[in-house]
Amino acid sequence: DTAVSQTPKYLVTQMGNDKSIKCEQNLGHDTMYWYKQDSKKFLKIMFSYNNKELIINETVPNRFSPKSPDKAHLNLHINSLELGDSAVYFCASSQGRSSYNSPLHFGNGTRLTVT
Amino acid sequence: AQKVTQAQTEISVVEKEDVTLDCVYETRDTTYYLFWYKQPPSGELVFLIRRNSFDEQNEISGRYSWNFQKSTSSFNFTITASQVVDSAVYFCALWPAGGTSYGKLTFGQGTILTVHP
Numbered sequence: 035d036t037a038v039s040q041t042p043k044y045l046v047t048q049m050g051n052d053k054s055i056k057c058e059q060n061l062g063h064d065t066m067y068w069y070k071q072d073s074k075k076f077l078k079i080m081f082s083y084n085n086k087e088l089i090i091n092e093t094v095p096n097r098f099s100p101k102s103p104d105k106a107h108l109n110l111h112i113n114s115l116e117l118g119d120s121a122v123y124f125c126a127s128s129q130g131r132s133s134y135n136s137p138l139h140f141g142n143g144t145r146l147t148v149t
Numbered sequence: 150a151q152k153v154t155q156a157q158t159e160i161s162v163v164e165k166e167d168v169t170l171d172c173v174y175e176t177r178d179t180t181y182y183l184f185w186y187k188q189p190p191s192g193e194l195v196f197l198i199r200r201n202s203f204d205e206q207n208e209i210s211g212r213y214s215w216n217f218q219k220s221t222s223s224f225n226f227t228i229t230a231s232q233v234v235d236s237a238v239y240f241c242a243l244w245p246a247g248g249t250s251y252g253k254l255t256f257g258q259g260t261i262l263t264v265h266p
Contacts, residue, residue, distance in 0.1 A: 065252070075188075075238055077256040090252055124194060137184060138244075138254055140194040 037061050040125050040141035047115055048149055055110045055144045057125030065089075065130060066108035067138065068100060071122040083108055084130075112146075120148045151176050153243050155257035162231050163265050170226040170260045172241030178202075180246035183217065183224045184254070188238040200224065202246075231264045238262070 038059045047053050059066065067090075068080040082090035083102040097113040112119060125141040152175040162168045174183065185197040198208065200217050208215045212229045228235055241257040 067254075069254075075259045075261075077240065077259075079253050082252055084252075122192065137182075137196050137199045139196070140186075142193045145192070 038125055038127055038139050038141040040123075040144050042144060043142065044145050044147075046147045046149065049115055049117060051115050052111070052113045053115060053146070054112070055123055055125075055146070057108045057110070057141060059106055059125075059127040059139070059141075061127055061129075061139060063127040063129045063139070064105050065128050066102065066105070067126040067128075068108065068110050069124040069126060069140075071124060071143070073121070077124070081108075081110075115146075115148045117148050120146055122146070151178075151243050151245055151253070151255040153241055153255050153257035155239075155241055155260050157260045158258070159261040159263070161263045161265065164232060165230050166264075167227060167229050168231050168262065168264075170228075170239050170241075170262065172224045172226065172257055174222050174224065174241070174243045176243060176245055178245040182244040182246065184240075184242040184244065185215065185224075185226050186240045186242060186256075188240065188259070190237070194240075197226075228262075231262075233264050233266055236262060236264045 081100040122143045126138040187195040
């Protein structure tokens with residue numbers, strides 16, 4: 035049973051296209067996240083939702099729009115893709131915003147390549 | 150602001166050697182959590198350990214051990230008798246329990262560990 039699942043695992047697309055990455059967790063957690071890992075392996079938070087409410091929004095271009103239809107899902111839509119968007123995107127979940135309850139559980143990542 | 154520094158970019162060892170991965174952090178919060186994650190070549194992020202700021206006891210789990218020293222803001226990770234399967238990128242991370250960074254996991258730059266047979 036996969037705890038945090040992301041689809042697709044690989045995504046290759048051309049500049050200017052719009053694409054979405056889906057994330058689902060079956061852990062019963064109420065908080066979900068998107069992290070970006072760049073080519074140098076650096077991981078940085080992008081967004082966080084708690085019970086479908088946006089609680090963390092880092093300085094991410096407006097072309098990135100997260101959507102949480104329910105607390106088990108957090109999708110990431112990217113408009114007008116650019117070369118610099120190429121990265122691995124990780125979805126994660128936790129119970130609450132405090133690590134006291136649980137650490138972050140990460141999905142396996144989506145490798146986005148923009149050509 | 151939170152910061153995590155892993156000064157060792159890459160480490161290369163031969164199987165059965167012991168290896169220590171360093172992690173130094175900065176935070177103004179008095180309550181926080183520290184983590185280590187492993188990212189094997191397959192790419193997933195694997196949770197290894199969580200330690201809260203009030204618990205400075207060292208921990209051992211099989212060949213893995215962690216040394217948390219609040220006085221030096223360090224949370225180092227030692228692998229004893231390394232194996233080829235330990236080859237991965239290892240991340241140290243900090244999660245503050247309050248303040249403006251509440252809920253954000255701040256990662257270090259990662260240390261690439263290569264264990265040669």
